[in-house]
Amino acid sequence: MVRCQPDQGDFAMRPEDQLSAKDLLHDWNQEGENRRAAVELYDESLRDGIQSPSVTDPDIEQKKQLLRLMDKLGIQWADIGLPGAGPRAIEDVKALAETIRDDGLSLRASCAARTLVADVEPIVRISQETGVPIEVMAFIGSSPIRQYVEDWDLPMMRRCVEESIAHAVKAGLPACLVTEDTTRARPETLEDLYRRAMDQGAYRICLCDTVGHATPDGARRLVNWAKEMVVKSGTHVLVDWHGHNDRGLSIPVTLAAFEEGADRIHGCGLGIGERVGNTPMDQLLVNLHLQGVINQDLTSLEEYCTLISEACQVPIPYNYPVMGRDAFRTATGVHAAAVIKGERKGARDLADVIYSGVPASLVGRSQVIEISHMSGMSNVQYWLSSRDLPADEAVCNRILQHAKKGNRVLREEEILALVQHPAAGGES
Secondary structure (H helix, E strand, O other): OOOOOOOOHHHOOOOOOOOOHHHHOOOHHHOOOOOOOOOEEEEOOOOOHHHOOOOOOOOHHHHHHHHHHHHHOOOOEEEOOOHHHOHHHHHHHHHHHHHHHHOOOOOEEEEEEEOOHHHHHHHHHHHHHHOOOEEEEEEEEOOHHHHHHHOOOHHHHHHHHHHHHHHHHHOOOOEEEEEEOHHHOOHHHHHHHHHHHHHOOOOEEEEEEOOOOOOHHHHHHHHHHHHHHHHHHOOOOEEEEEEEOOOOOHHHHHHHHHHHOOOEEEEEHHHOOOOOOEOEHHHHHHHHHHOOOOOOOOOOHHHHHHHHHHHHOOOOOOOOOOOOOOOOEEOOHHHHHHHHHHHHOOOHHHHHHOOOOOOHHHHOOOOEEOOOOOOOHHHHHHHHHOOOOOOOHHHHHHHHHHHHOOOOOOOHHHHHHHHHOHHHOOOO
């Protein structure tokens, strides 16, 4: 039998040499033009995210802790509520604004409002009472289908936009016009509404993919149109992107919007939100970090996601990207052997990326090797040695034979029983 011996080529090395993962990867993602290197992040978890019919509204202490974690992760903005919704919403928004003030957070506050003076006014009052500047995100539906079912005409929409933006600006608050369903709206309607908002002093406009309709190409075209419209207006208005995940495209669409020039992009922790949810903020952070756009410490990302999961009572799927139970877990013999060999090369980053597109250490996690019917001897030896348990040949064979009889990953107590009491190895 002829054994395949790959040409070592660039990988030939002396024993004293040590290559890192960076030396051994050709990253096609970095080919071609350089990507943009700056963007602001806007967290909608505590407003748009909790609109999901399956989500529990967190209590105020949990909301405060989420703000602290957003700040720790380097997220610049948080939507802290819609005070126009009633007394409880007003109380929560005020308490969250006070937390930002009293804890000295860098995080900036924002609130949603319909394009109604009655919705903007409580934001003004809370800002004045707390001394915290609060951005007003005034929203209105902009697509023809929305206008038709609501019986809205353009003069009424213009009036709502002008009055609400003017009220916020007169009170000294930054104002943004948010056009719902932008990705299905006519450009002439959008330009009309945006220009009226800018004339009243709006410093931002927000493009919304409210029903997750956009493709990456569609997002690029819309953002490009909006940026050109702003340039023609002679203003310095910023452009936001707000995405949803109805077609499963929220991450590539939001990244496309960013690459085309969106100044701020929105997301929610774990992608919570109406229907199938919003763009996942946690996945945005990881992807932006891997693209070299941001460089903040993401080791508290697991705490952020866990708190959202617990506070909103939203389970994290086992195969959820980066934060799922199985994100860095394997029981397959070939995969486990490669991870172990990477560790033996003496560089931790080798083991962390040999079978991972995201390094576990980036988010404060570790590679996990399990034992199952798909495992090899290396799985068993690693599992035992990592726990300082005896890994002699008899013990390893006993565990592997037991695993091969089953159809799942062995539980820890099963393996320990086989180590301590050989007769315990019954059928899986």
